Every structure is written in structure tokens, then in C-alpha cells.
Amino acid sequence: MxxxxxxxxxxxxxxxxxxxxxxxxxxxxxxxxHSTGAQALNIPPLDDGQLEGGVRSYDLNMQTGVSQFFDNVNTASFGINGAYLGPTLKMRVGETVRMNVNNNIGHTSSLHWHGMHLPADQDGGPHQTIENGSSWQAEFEVKQNAATLWYHSHMMGETAYQVYHGLAGVIIVEDEQANSLGLPxxxxxxxxxxxxxxxxxxxxxxxxxxxxxxxxxxxxxxxxxxxxxxxxxxxxxxxxxxxxxxxxxxxxxxxxxxxxxxxxxxxxxxxxxxxxxxxxxxxxxxxxxxxxxxxxxxxxxxxxxxxxxxxxxxxxxxxxxxxxxxxxxxxxxxxxxxxxxxxAAIELPTKLTTLDVVDETIAVKTRTFDLDMGMGVAMMLGNVGDNMSINGKPMDMKHINEVVKLDSTEIWHITNSSFAAHPFHIHDVQFRIIDRDGKPPSPTEAGLKDTVLIPEGESVRLLLKFTDYADPDSPYMYHCHILEHEDEGMMGQFTVVA
Ligand SMILES: [Cu+2]
Missing domain, CATH: 2.60.40.420 (Cupredoxins -  blue copper proteins)
Known part of the structure; x- marks a missing residue:
């Protein structure tokens, strides 16, 4: 029904x-x-890291803090190297970066590099947990286009709570081509x-x-x-x-x-x-x-x-x-x-970059994913977690849902048969949108994407190429980025194998 x-x-x-x-x-x-008058916009500090033996290293301390979002009102919060949110990490394409992450928030956590193309065991997803009082190191080459990415907690079942309290920050990836355009x-x-x-x-x-x-x-x-x-x-x-x-x-x-x-x-x-x-x-x-x-x-x-x-x-x-x-x-x-x-105003270039032509004929496989929230009214009375699912299966840390062959190009056909819109995010890959309900994407969506809005009843086809990193033992995630939905099980796992 x-x-x-x-x-x-x-x-x-x-x-x-x-x-x-x-x-x-x-x-x-x-x-x-609570209320406050107009306040100067906080600009997160820029963190260039430190170059050590050709590797750019960042020290990231996940910590508790007290923030004053309103005049004379204290709010307990989480942050990275500060009371709320984290520094903006700046890095360049071609560099190797090392993230030295310490966790002192009093909860087990993880730190995921959202939008990064990287080995699965460096991804900071729910399998790379960091106990309170301990540390984790991630290292990877920056191997993608200049972009605005971000990092945030991805702790299984607790992502929503931890991000809500402040565990997130921005990443700026630069490259020479983008820097040569005269953009601010x-x-x-x-x-x-x-x-x-x-x-x-x-x-x-x-x-x-x-x-x-x-x-x-x-x-x-x-x-x-x-x-x-x-x-x-x-x-x-x-x-x-x-x-x-x-x-x-x-x-x-x-x-x-x-x-x-x-x-x-x-x-x-x-x-x-x-x-x-x-x-x-x-x-x-x-x-x-x-x-x-x-x-x-x-x-x-x-x-x-x-x-x-x-x-x-x-x-x-x-x-x-x-x-x-x-x-x-x-x-x-x-x-x-x-x-x-x-x-003075810049002269906005008419051409910013050249992207690959979206050619679905090179895809060797089509996978289908159906986003489901179960039967709404039943959920109101019962357990949400049994109903939030992809292809009928709620997230199971021990189950690999999809196995992808390295260097293959695939079509992922995402259908939303639930009664609300979901933003669908895939780790590791910057994909392209082939079409929405058969119609080509708007110009704003015609570039590289890692998260795509899928309105109720709509179906979107994505073109993805899985390159560079294969590891049969470490999965990447795909999930709804409404964090409550992710925590309730609208998530799955894929590995890339040689
Ligand atoms: Cu959702």
C-alpha cells in the first residue's frame, strides 16, 4: 500500500x-x-598545515568547549582546535597530506573527509573510529580538482548528535589551473x-x-x-x-x-x-x-x-x-x-575549466538504489530504524552491499520512493549527473558532485568512475545526508576491488 x-x-x-x-x-x-544584535561574521582560522619531509601535516584536536552564540549565554559545544567547528584546511592538488587527529570529546568519534578521493581506510568513516583519549592518523594524496570540501564526524549512530554540537570544518583544495583564473x-x-x-x-x-x-x-x-x-x-x-x-x-x-x-x-x-x-x-x-x-x-x-x-x-x-x-x-x-x-571587481572568466563529456555508453554496469522510509504512519508508532533503508536494507556494519571493480565506470540509478526528499552522498567519487527523470541536469548541477538532492518520487542517474584505490577489506559509504536518516539506517557500503 x-x-x-x-x-x-x-x-x-x-x-x-x-x-x-x-x-x-x-x-x-x-x-x-535568546537574542543578539548583529555580529561580525566569524571566519574560521585558515590552517595551511606544516610541511614536513614533503608531507603537509595538520594537527586536529577534537575537543569540548563553551561557545557564546548569544550575548552572555554559554553553550556547551564540540569543536576542532576550538570551541565550535574547526579550522579551514587549505591544501594543494598533488600534495600528500597527513591528518593527526586527537579525540577528546568524551565520546568515540571519527573524522571523515567529505568529497575526498582517497583510500577507503583513510576515509574517516564509521569503520575508522577514534576512542575518546586516543588518536588516529590519515594520510593520502590530494588527487582531484580544486574544490570546497568539508570534514565532519561520521560516527555510526551518532553522526547527527556530534555534527550538531560542532564537529565539522571546511577544506579548500587549490590547484594551479583554478588559481590562474583571477578569481577572488x-x-x-x-x-x-x-x-x-x-x-x-x-x-x-x-x-x-x-x-x-x-x-x-x-x-x-x-x-x-x-x-x-x-x-x-x-x-x-x-x-x-x-x-x-x-x-x-x-x-x-x-x-x-x-x-x-x-x-x-x-x-x-x-x-x-x-x-x-x-x-x-x-x-x-x-x-x-x-x-x-x-x-x-x-x-x-x-x-x-x-x-x-x-x-x-x-x-x-x-x-x-x-x-x-x-x-x-x-x-x-x-x-x-x-x-x-x-x-575593483574581477573580470569573471567565461570559461572556468573543461570537464569530461558525460558519456553513459562507457558504463559497464548499472546499479539501482531505492531510498525508503518505510510506511510513514507505521513509523510514527513503531521503530524508525527498521524502516530507514536503501534497497530494503538498513545499514549493517558487517554487510558489504555492493562490490565495484577498480577502473570501471558505472551508472548508479537512485530512486526515491519515499514521501520526502533526500540528499544522496557517495564517498570517494566525484560523480556526474546523467539525468533526472530522463531530463538533463540544470547547468548548476552539470559539474562534479558528491551529494545530489533527490526529491520525492524522482529518479536520478549518476555516472561514476572508480579509480586508483582498491581494498576488499575497507568499504566506502553511500547514504542520505539528512543526518537523522543516516543514523537511522539509510546508508550502505561498497568496496572497490582490483
Ligand atoms: Cu534522507
């Missing part, structure tokens, strides 16, 4: 639509409990990361992360926007062309981003690096795990306010919005204030 969205809503009504509505859509920028690349000045995370707080300042059945099913949503850990942020821009590296680091929230004055901007990169040419847009949807690099033109000297709303696609969430007829989940993300002395 297929449960329609409307029946699903009636089911929710029985168990409290109001609670869900608040969790999902109660959002103005500032929490109803002065970190913190005309090139800034924006980590978007919605959060809920208790009256005493603690993070409110106690997901009940509904939140484990629908994802955990907050009423306060943190941008790089800053509430209500502004940024003083010292250039007419500002490059922002957006990361949706939220547990579950999708953002439909645009400027309040309707100004256009250019997207220059997706998850895995530069697009072939800049794409002019007035809005952009980003689902959890996805990144996008934008160039914002500030030459009019006017304040530019970036805001978000809940994507208005034909999905379950929109139905909830329509029925409740109230908030549309609007958040102010960032107020960009151009200052008086600004660097």
Missing part, C-alpha cells in the same frame, strides 16, 4: 502537527529564547566560507538536540541560523567581487537561497570543483552536505542580504506549509556590507 502525502499528514495530525510545524517552520533569524582567493577578505546550520537552544543555553520520533523521521530542524557559528552575522566586504563558499552543514534543512533585493549572482563551482562556465542565477537550492561557490557583485555599494526559504518543490514539506498556511521557513543568512575602499 502506498501512503499518500495527504494521508501521511492526517497521520501526523494525530500525533501533533503543531510540534512538527514549529520544528520545521518556526524560523525567524533569532531564537525565540584572499581568504577571509574576498573569499569566505559560509557554513549554514540551523539550531535549537534550551532556555539555559544548551543545544536542544533530543530528537523524538518525528524528528528522527523528518530530520531535526532549528529556529536559529548559525553561519560559521555566528548568529545574525554581517560581513564588511572590501571588494566588489566576493567569493563565497557555501556549505550546507545542517542536519536536515534544505535552503533556497537568494538576495532580498533580487540581485543575480554567479555560481562558479559545485561540490567537486569548478563548473565549466559561470552560471548566472537569482536563487540556489542547497541540500545537506552540498557545497556551491558563488561570486557576488557588490559594485553598486549597496548592502546585500542573503536569505533563505524552504524550497517550494512538490514535496511533503510544501504540503505541510500549504496546509498550515503560515511561515515559509525564512531565515536571514548574511548581511554583506560593502565598505568604502573596495578592491
Amino acid at each position: 502506498k501512503i499518500s502525502r495527504r494521508n501521511m499528514l492526517i497521520g501526523l495530525g494525530a500525533t501533533g502537527v503543531a510540534g512538527l510545524a514549529y520544528a520545521q517552520f518556526g524560523g525567524t533569524t533569532t531564537s525565540t529564547i 582567493q584572499d581568504y577571509g577578505i574576498d573569499d569566505i566560507p559560509l557554513v549554514l546550520q540551523d539550531r535549537k537552544f534550551h532556555p539555559d543555553g544548551r543545544f536542544d538536540y533530543t530528537p523524538g520520533m518525528e524528528e528522527r523521521m523528518m530530520g531535526h530542524f532549528g529556529d536559529t541560523m548559525l553561519v560559521n557559528g555566528t548568529v545574525n552575522p554581517y560581513f564588511d566586504a572590501a571588494s566588489d567581487s566576493l567569493r563565497i563558499r557555501l556549505l550546507n552543514g545542517s542536519n536536515a534543512r534544505f535552503y533556497d537561497l537568494s538576495f532580498d533585493d533580487g540581485r543575480s549572482f554567479h555560481q562558479i563551482a559545485s561540490d567537486g570543483g569548478l563548473l565549466e562556465q559561470p552560471v548566472k542565477l537569482t536563487s540556489l537550492v542547497l541540500s545537506p552536505g552540498e557545497r556551491a561557490e558563488l561570486i557576488i557583485d557588490l559594485s553598486d555599494g549597496k548592502t546585500a542580504t542573503l536569505s533563505s526559504k524552504t524550497p517550494g518543490s512538490d514535496d511533503f514539506f510544501s504540503d505541510v506549509i500549504n496546509i498550515l498556511g503560515s511561515s515559509d521557513g525564512r531565515f536571514k543568512i548574511l548581511e554583506i556590507r560593502p565598505n568604502e575602499q573596495r578592491k
Whole structure:
């Protein structure tokens, strides 16, 4: 029996639509409990690592801390080399990097390099756990395009909790080709990361992360926007062309981003690096795990306010919005204030890079993956974990779901037969989108991707090539990047074998 969205809503009504509505859509920028005036945007410190014998090493200490997101309110948090989030790691293609990770958060954890092409046993997934009080070292060559990647906890069953409390950071991969384009690349000045995370707080300042059945099913949503850990942020821009590296680091929230004055901007990169040419847009949807690099033109000297709303696609969430007829989940993300002395605007190149032609005829195999949340109403009454699955199987650490041959090109056909949208993430590979329900991807999705939004009822075909690293004993993950769904079992494992 297929449960329609409307029946699903009636089911929710029985168990409290109001609670869900608040969790999902109660959002103005500032929490109803705490408040703060405008604050200068926090820019995570840039960490270039240290070159030792040709290897670039980073010391990363996962630690507990106390953050002040609001005036005079303390929030216990996790961070890497700091109280909340981690430094921005900068590295160059062709280098070997070494990550010296220490865990002192009081929980077993792991640190995953999201978007990196690397050996499976260096991936920092749920098999590379780090006990509290111990350390782990990862080493790999940076072997991909210049891109904005990220790192975060990937602890089995606890990823959502640990990322929510702050275990995440940005990675900037550079290469000569990208650096030669004249794009803004002065970190913190005309090139800034924006980590978007919605959060809920208790009256005493603690993070409110106690997901009940509904939140484990629908994802955990907050009423306060943190941008790089800053509430209500502004940024003083010292250039007419500002490059922002957006990361949706939220547990579950999708953002439909645009400027309040309707100004256009250019997207220059997706998850895995530069697009072939800049794409002019007035809005952009980003689902959890996805990144996008934008160039914002500030030459009019006017304040530019970036805001978000809940994507208005034909999905379950929109139905909830329509029925409740109230908030549309609007958040102010960032107020960009151009200052008086600004660097001149850049000449945006018409050609950014050249990517391989997407040729599905070279694929030697097609695999199908069906994302399933089980029967909604049954889940409301029963156990979510038995229902979140891919191809009917919830994640099992001891079970390898797929075995891929090294150097083969495959089509992965992902179908979403559940009643909500899911961002699907695959480790190790930067893939290309062949089509969505048979239609070619939009220009913003025509580049390299590692996370792809799959709306309810849609089916997406991906082209992937598995190169360089084979290991029959260490799997890579593929999963939904709504962290509550991942923790509840919407995840699987594949190995690459020679
Ligand atoms: Cu999901």
C-alpha cells in the first residue's frame, strides 16, 4: 500500500502537527529564547598545515568547549582546535597530506573527509573510529580538482548528535589551473566560507538536540541560523567581487537561497570543483552536505542580504506549509556590507575549466538504489530504524552491499520512493549527473558532485568512475545526508576491488 502525502499528514495530525510545524517552520533569524544584535561574521582560522619531509601535516584536536552564540549565554559545544567547528584546511592538488587527529570529546568519534578521493581506510568513516583519549592518523594524496570540501564526524549512530554540537570544518583544495583564473582567493577578505546550520537552544543555553520520533523521521530542524557559528552575522566586504563558499552543514534543512533585493549572482563551482562556465542565477537550492561557490557583485555599494526559504518543490514539506498556511521557513543568512575602499571587481572568466563529456555508453554496469522510509504512519508508532533503508536494507556494519571493480565506470540509478526528499552522498567519487527523470541536469548541477538532492518520487542517474584505490577489506559509504536518516539506517557500503 502506498501512503499518500495527504494521508501521511492526517497521520501526523494525530500525533501533533503543531510540534512538527514549529520544528520545521518556526524560523525567524533569532531564537525565540535568546537574542543578539548583529555580529561580525566569524571566519574560521585558515590552517595551511606544516610541511614536513614533503608531507603537509595538520594537527586536529577534537575537543569540548563553551561557545557564546548569544550575548552572555554559554553553550556547551564540540569543536576542532576550538570551541565550535574547526579550522579551514587549505591544501594543494598533488600534495600528500597527513591528518593527526586527537579525540577528546568524551565520546568515540571519527573524522571523515567529505568529497575526498582517497583510500577507503583513510576515509574517516564509521569503520575508522577514534576512542575518546586516543588518536588516529590519515594520510593520502590530494588527487582531484580544486574544490570546497568539508570534514565532519561520521560516527555510526551518532553522526547527527556530534555534527550538531560542532564537529565539522571546511577544506579548500587549490590547484594551479583554478588559481590562474583571477578569481577572488584572499581568504577571509574576498573569499569566505559560509557554513549554514540551523539550531535549537534550551532556555539555559544548551543545544536542544533530543530528537523524538518525528524528528528522527523528518530530520531535526532549528529556529536559529548559525553561519560559521555566528548568529545574525554581517560581513564588511572590501571588494566588489566576493567569493563565497557555501556549505550546507545542517542536519536536515534544505535552503533556497537568494538576495532580498533580487540581485543575480554567479555560481562558479559545485561540490567537486569548478563548473565549466559561470552560471548566472537569482536563487540556489542547497541540500545537506552540498557545497556551491558563488561570486557576488557588490559594485553598486549597496548592502546585500542573503536569505533563505524552504524550497517550494512538490514535496511533503510544501504540503505541510500549504496546509498550515503560515511561515515559509525564512531565515536571514548574511548581511554583506560593502565598505568604502573596495578592491575593483574581477573580470569573471567565461570559461572556468573543461570537464569530461558525460558519456553513459562507457558504463559497464548499472546499479539501482531505492531510498525508503518505510510506511510513514507505521513509523510514527513503531521503530524508525527498521524502516530507514536503501534497497530494503538498513545499514549493517558487517554487510558489504555492493562490490565495484577498480577502473570501471558505472551508472548508479537512485530512486526515491519515499514521501520526502533526500540528499544522496557517495564517498570517494566525484560523480556526474546523467539525468533526472530522463531530463538533463540544470547547468548548476552539470559539474562534479558528491551529494545530489533527490526529491520525492524522482529518479536520478549518476555516472561514476572508480579509480586508483582498491581494498576488499575497507568499504566506502553511500547514504542520505539528512543526518537523522543516516543514523537511522539509510546508508550502505561498497568496496572497490582490483
Ligand atoms: Cu534522507
